[in-house]
Amino acid sequence: MPKIIVKNLQKKFGDLEVLKDINLEVEEGEVVCVIGPSGSGKSTMLRCLNGLEVATSGSIVVDGHEITDPKVDIDLVRRNIGMVFQQFNLFPFMTVKKNVTFAPVKLGLMSQEEADKKADELLDRVGMLDKADAYPRQLSGGQQQRVAIARALEMNPDVMLFDEPTSALDPEMVGEVLRVMEKLASEGMTMVVVTHEMGFAKQVSDRTIFIDGGVVVEEGPPEEVFNHPKNERTQNFLNMVL
Numbered sequence: 001m002p003k004i005i006v007k008n009l010q011k012k013f014g015d016l017e018v019l020k021d022i023n024l025e026v027e028e029g030e031v032v033c034v035i036g037p038s039g040s041g042k043s044t045m046l047r048c049l050n051g052l053e054v055a056t057s058g059s060i061v062v063d064g065h066e067i068t069d070p071k072v073d074i075d076l077v078r079r080n081i082g083m084v085f086q087q088f089n090l091f092p093f094m095t096v097k098k099n100v101t102f103a104p105v106k107l108g109l110m111s112q113e114e115a116d117k118k119a120d121e122l123l124d125r126v127g128m129l130d131k132a133d134a135y136p137r138q139l140s141g142g143q144q145q146r147v148a149i150a151r152a153l154e155m156n157p158d159v160m161l162f163d164e165p166t167s168a169l170d171p172e173m174v175g176e177v178l179r180v181m182e183k184l185a186s187e188g189m190t191m192v193v194v195t196h197e198m199g200f201a202k203q204v205s206d207r208t209i210f211i212d213g214g215v216v217v218e219e220g221p222p223e224e225v226f227n228h229p230k231n232e233r234t235q236n237f238l239n240m241v242l
């Protein structure tokens with residue numbers, strides 16, 4: 001059974017129909033990159049996947065839980081879905097380590113000791129262990145984003161969602177964040193990544209999806225989508241960004 005199943009997803013904000021009819025399946029361990037013009041609904045789709053936005057119609061099943069069922073305990077489902085945002089969103093008044101351990105301890109999922117141990121492992125994995133006692137403002141954007149990834153992983157998610165994780169970074173810091181993501185992908189994490197990093201999409205994704213106007217216009221292996229786009233809208237978009 002696929003990890004994520006999206007059927008006929010529609011999302012409206014008032015009269016504005018942002019997502020028209022999105023259909024998508026993501027297999028366990030698959031890395032799907034989502035590309036498309038600004039305003040095409042990429043963030044809205046990602047936010048629907050973890051219940052930050054409520055779908056207007058259609059169904060979303062993540063790891064066997066139907067997010068679109070009004071009776072679902074969305075907080076419980078969301079624990080299983082890590083999300084990384086463009087703007088890091090670290091808690092400014094907590095140290096790096098506290099940022100990572102706060103949620104699972106507060107929710108009673110881990111003792112402070114267990115959370116600390118896991119945080120050390122994860123901070124080491126993202127190359128941030130030496131900054132465990134620093135505060136976010138003392139870190140570069142790339143460092144903050146690596147901490148944000150460690151924080152998401154601390155909850156042992158089954159799925160990781162990334163919304164343009166490198167778009168707010170200075171160019172010299174993009175690589176360090178992409179390398180952490182690439183490693184995560186190679187370790188078998190199921191990932192949906194909205195990105196403008198076409199090189200990353202080409203090299204790391206198993207499948208690339210092009211969204212425009214609230215629909216999936218084209219999808220396929222990245223070599224197909226990038227080298228032989230079938231749809232004219234995909235061709236035009238790629239001509240502008242590549």
Ligand code: ADP
Pocket residue numbers: 013016018036037038039040041042043044045
């Ligand atoms: P993308 O991530 O592809 O740039 P978004 O999903 O952020 O696109 O936005 C798609 C469209 O939905 C835009 O026109 C945006 O203005 C609109 N939109 C997004 N969030 C809201 C909201 N909370 N209320 C009203 N309109 C929104």
Ligand code: MG
Pocket residue numbers: 042043044164
């Ligand atoms: Mg967006």
